[in-house]
Amino acid sequence: MLKKDLRQKYLTLRNQLSSSQIADKSLAISNKTLELPIWSKDYYHIFLPILSKQEIDTINLLSILQGKDKNIVVPKVENDSLEHYLLTDNTKFKNSAWGVPEPVNGIQIEPNNIDVIFIPLLAFDENGNRVGYGKGFYDKFIACCKPEVLKVGLSFFEAEKRISGVLPTDIPLDYCVTPEKIYSFTGSR
Numbered sequence: 001m002l003k004k005d006l007r008q009k010y011l012t013l014r015n016q017l018s019s020s021q022i023a024d025k026s027l028a029i030s031n032k033t034l035e036l037p038i039w040s041k042d043y044y045h046i047f048l049p050i051l052s053k054q055e056i057d058t059i060n061l062l063s064i065l066q067g068k069d070k071n072i073v074v075p076k077v078e079n080d081s082l083e084h085y086l087l088t089d090n091t092k093f094k095n096s097a098w099g100v101p102e103p104v105n106g107i108q109i110e111p112n113n114i115d116v117i118f119i120p121l122l123a124f125d126e127n128g129n130r131v132g133y134g135k136g137f138y139d140k141f142i143a144c145c146k147p148e149v150l151k152v153g154l155s156f157f158e159a160e161k162r163i164s165g166v167l168p169t170d171i172p173l174d175y176c177v178t179p180e181k182i183y184s185f186t187g188s189r
């Protein structure tokens with residue numbers, strides 16, 4: 001299926017989830033991440049959910065990262081690209097026009113310092129390709145990171161067979177975590 005059709009399909013499926021399904025699936029995804037071979041790193045990049053858009057609630061994953069004493073980095077849209085800030089006890093948040101809770105100020109982190117990125121998505125396929133909102137924010141961000149950065153998709157739904165219309169700028173995932181299972185794409189490339 002084409003990216004734009006998949007975007008529509010999964011936006012609709014996501015909107016049909018009840019708030020208790022969102023909470024249960026978000027918790028299951030967070031707990032499943034503990035089985036990933038990613039926990040020996042320092043800098044973990046995480047998104048904070050647009051709750052009104054029924055995105056995965058990452059609060060439990062945030063607690064896991066804090067419990068493991070990791071450096072936690074969150075994005076902010078500035079001039080049509082992402083900037084990244086260290087999360088501290090003093091970080092203040094403000095919802096962007098798009099509904100993302102974004103840090104107001106703080107210590108900026110360069111992409112080359114980031115070791116692991118948890119990526120929001122609408123759909124993914126069995127090759128680790130991914131569909132987001134279609135703005136290319138994450139594609140451009142990942143392109144600035146070090147080549148060995150670990151890219152971990154989080155998804156309420158299981159993999160599609162194949163996304164068509166994948167572009168040369170699309171960087172595939174290393175792992176994707178759903179409430180049911182972990183997909184690893186590291187062996188297939």
Ligand SMILES: Nc1nc2c(c(=O)[nH]1)N(C=O)[C@@H](CNc1ccc(C(=O)N[C@@H](CCC(=O)O)C(=O)O)cc1)CN2
Pocket residue numbers: 047048049050055075076077082097098100120132133135136137138
């Ligand atoms: N929780 C969360 N945080 C995230 C993302 C995400 O998908 N989820 N992003 C993943 O990329 C980035 C922000 N993504 C954005 C995507 C679109 C627009 C935006 O400006 N949208 C237009 C409408 C565009 C349209 O409908 O065509 C607007 O609000 O005017 C802003 C940010 C970074 N943070």
Ligand SMILES: Nc1ncnc2c1ncn2[C@@H]1O[C@H](COP(=O)(O)OP(=O)(O)OP(=O)(O)O)[C@@H](O)[C@H]1O
Pocket residue numbers: 003130131132133134135136137138139140143167169170
């Ligand atoms: N590294 C890059 N440099 C410049 N433009 C890019 C880059 N990566 C992607 N783009 C552009 O961004 C646009 C959106 O890409 P795509 O449809 O793959 O978005 P997406 O993967 O759904 O969204 P996102 O990355 O925000 O989650 C495309 O027009 C693409 O050409």
